[in-house]
Amino acid sequence: MEAEDAGQTYEFDQATAVEQGPTDGTYEMDVDAGWTVGPKPNGGYLLAAAARAGAAALAAAGSDHADPTSSTAHYLSAPDPGPAEIRTQVLRTGRTASQVRATIVQGDKACVDATFTMGTLTTDPDGPWWSNRVPFELPPIDECVKLPSSRGGDSMVVSIMDRSDLRLDPAVIGFATGQPSGRAELRGWISFADRRPVDALGLLFIVDAFPPATFELAQTGWVPTISLTAYVRAVPAPGPLRVRQAAQVVDGGRFDEICEVWDSRDRLVAQATQLAAIRIPEGLKPPAVRETRSY
Amino acid sequence: MEAEDAGQTYEFDQATAVEQGPTDGTYEMDVDAGWTVGPKPNGGYLLAAAARAGAAALAAAGSDHADPTSSTAHYLSAPDPGPAEIRTQVLRTGRTASQVRATIVQGDKACVDATFTMGTLTTDPDGPWWSNRVPFELPPIDECVKLPSSRGGDSMVVSIMDRSDLRLDPAVIGFATGQPSGRAELRGWISFADRRPVDALGLLFIVDAFPPATFELAQTGWVPTISLTAYVRAVPAPGPLRVRQAAQVVDGGRFDEICEVWDSRDRLVAQATQLAAIRIPEGLKPPAVRETRSY
Numbered sequence: 001m002e003a004e005d006a007g008q009t010y011e012f013d014q015a016t017a018v019e020q021g022p023t024d025g026t027y028e029m030d031v032d033a034g035w036t037v038g039p040k041p042n043g044g045y046l047l048a049a050a051a052r053a054g055a056a057a058l059a060a061a062g063s064d065h066a067d068p069t070s071s072t073a074h075y076l077s078a079p080d081p082g083p084a085e086i087r088t089q090v091l092r093t094g095r096t097a098s099q100v101r102a103t104i105v106q107g108d109k110a111c112v113d114a115t116f117t118m119g120t121l122t123t124d125p126d127g128p129w130w131s132n133r134v135p136f137e138l139p140p141i142d143e144c145v146k147l148p149s150s151r152g153g154d155s156m157v158v159s160i161m162d163r164s165d166l167r168l169d170p171a172v173i174g175f176a177t178g179q180p181s182g183r184a185e186l187r188g189w190i191s192f193a194d195r196r197p198v199d200a201l202g203l204l205f206i207v208d209a210f211p212p213a214t215f216e217l218a219q220t221g222w223v224p225t226i227s228l229t230a231y232v233r234a235v236p237a238p239g240p241l242r243v244r245q246a247a248q249v250v251d252g253g254r255f256d257e258i259c260e261v262w263d264s265r266d267r268l269v270a271q272a273t274q275l276a277a278i279r280i281p282e283g284l285k286p287p288a289v290r291e292t293r294s295y
Numbered sequence: 296m297e298a299e300d301a302g303q304t305y306e307f308d309q310a311t312a313v314e315q316g317p318t319d320g321t322y323e324m325d326v327d328a329g330w331t332v333g334p335k336p337n338g339g340y341l342l343a344a345a346a347r348a349g350a351a352a353l354a355a356a357g358s359d360h361a362d363p364t365s366s367t368a369h370y371l372s373a374p375d376p377g378p379a380e381i382r383t384q385v386l387r388t389g390r391t392a393s394q395v396r397a398t399i400v401q402g403d404k405a406c407v408d409a410t411f412t413m414g415t416l417t418t419d420p421d422g423p424w425w426s427n428r429v430p431f432e433l434p435p436i437d438e439c440v441k442l443p444s445s446r447g448g449d450s451m452v453v454s455i456m457d458r459s460d461l462r463l464d465p466a467v468i469g470f471a472t473g474q475p476s477g478r479a480e481l482r483g484w485i486s487f488a489d490r491r492p493v494d495a496l497g498l499l500f501i502v503d504a505f506p507p508a509t510f511e512l513a514q515t516g517w518v519p520t521i522s523l524t525a526y527v528r529a530v531p532a533p534g535p536l537r538v539r540q541a542a543q544v545v546d547g548g549r550f551d552e553i554c555e556v557w558d559s560r561d562r563l564v565a566q567a568t569q570l571a572a573i574r575i576p577e578g579l580k581p582p583a584v585r586e587t588r589s590y
Contacts, residue, residue, distance in 0.1 A: 070522040072367040128546035130581040251423035286425040
């Protein structure tokens, strides 16, 4: 599972490392202060750590299924950086797929409850049998804008921006200067900052690494994820990945956001959807919808 | 939770009923032979039964959260019609949301593992604050085609077609006569056959009630769901619902399929995504892609 290059251990592997705990099926991790959004760890990072524990539990049960094909986490309570326990339960081991559950617990408080269907991902060199998705347009990486982890002053530090190299399409960075575009869509390039190759596990971080697409609608505070579901579809080819993240419906204090990840071969390697909470400031009018999806 | 009208108990409520089991947190259900696709129960039906047990467990823990805001099930092994146990675990009770897990077990074999974030759904009469989704075109219900539960001969009986009143857009029923359209999309109207009003719980069935959209690509056998995630966004207004189900990428023996459910007010009331397995017959060429989604 660990990506290593000439003995190098990458930041992502260190931060998601788990060790066998005192009882069967429990693992210990250190929630890393370097993978945070403000004071709290990023949701995709926690999902990846839970997946690593899940794969370890499957290995202990005799299964070599370690690629998270379908993953869902429900976020109950944000843990703090520091030690945490991951309690796993192997639900089933099968020939082509196995299922495992992993719960991140800190101080006896359940923080993240995740369930995985895992397998062994192989990638058909011929590409998908059928697809109606096409990769989106994105300016060359050099023309895109790197988001800093902090904009200085008393602004929140987003430390995951130092762990990843995220470059946004200049068309979608209005929010950074207080001028949201009115389209709930972010697009950009992403790699791990230390060039760790992105594998199936890494994709669980990638699908939740971008800022919320609703930032292009309105300046709101933190938008906590309620649940996150990710499908890993293929092993990414080397090189930076392209991510499109779009909110669809903001209703009743919640919004859904979809994410697509494309690799350098124009292969759709991951898809995700999340439901998150949003607090719209009293009386704030929504921007006009400039683009709708019709059929 | 039960929808009743002048003492009537609806089929859906009977089929998803759970009773307190012999130990705390366990419930007993009868997997109903009338909610099947071939010999096996429908996945959305099982998800709804698990949600009912989850809501009962939350009620026993002092929470009145009973509307499944975000639900995910992983399907491990299809149960048979007959008695089953649902083992629940309350993960957290909160002020605005609570989380609970429910596992359907039959003969000591875990069949469905589901996790729910539940709340109390209220619907803003003003509609969504912002949305880029628009309802799709659909011919009047009288011009749509009711799918029978059996086409006679030795064809598989799909008993959920007798529990629901499902009318497909005539443009997407090529598969029924062996002439798939080549577009992986189904659209139609749906109600419960006995006119039970569709509430949040009912939507968990609705999002998985349509035939697989891949039937419009190729004649394959059964496409077992690996996992199903559903977001309930608003309480549906009375009247038949409109459903659009579309497959996006068929790759590596798996496909993803999204679902949108709209009510009579043109409100998006539920969204779902599922990952399912598909066996493409050896050497079968895919139909040309006639429509792609660009950005």
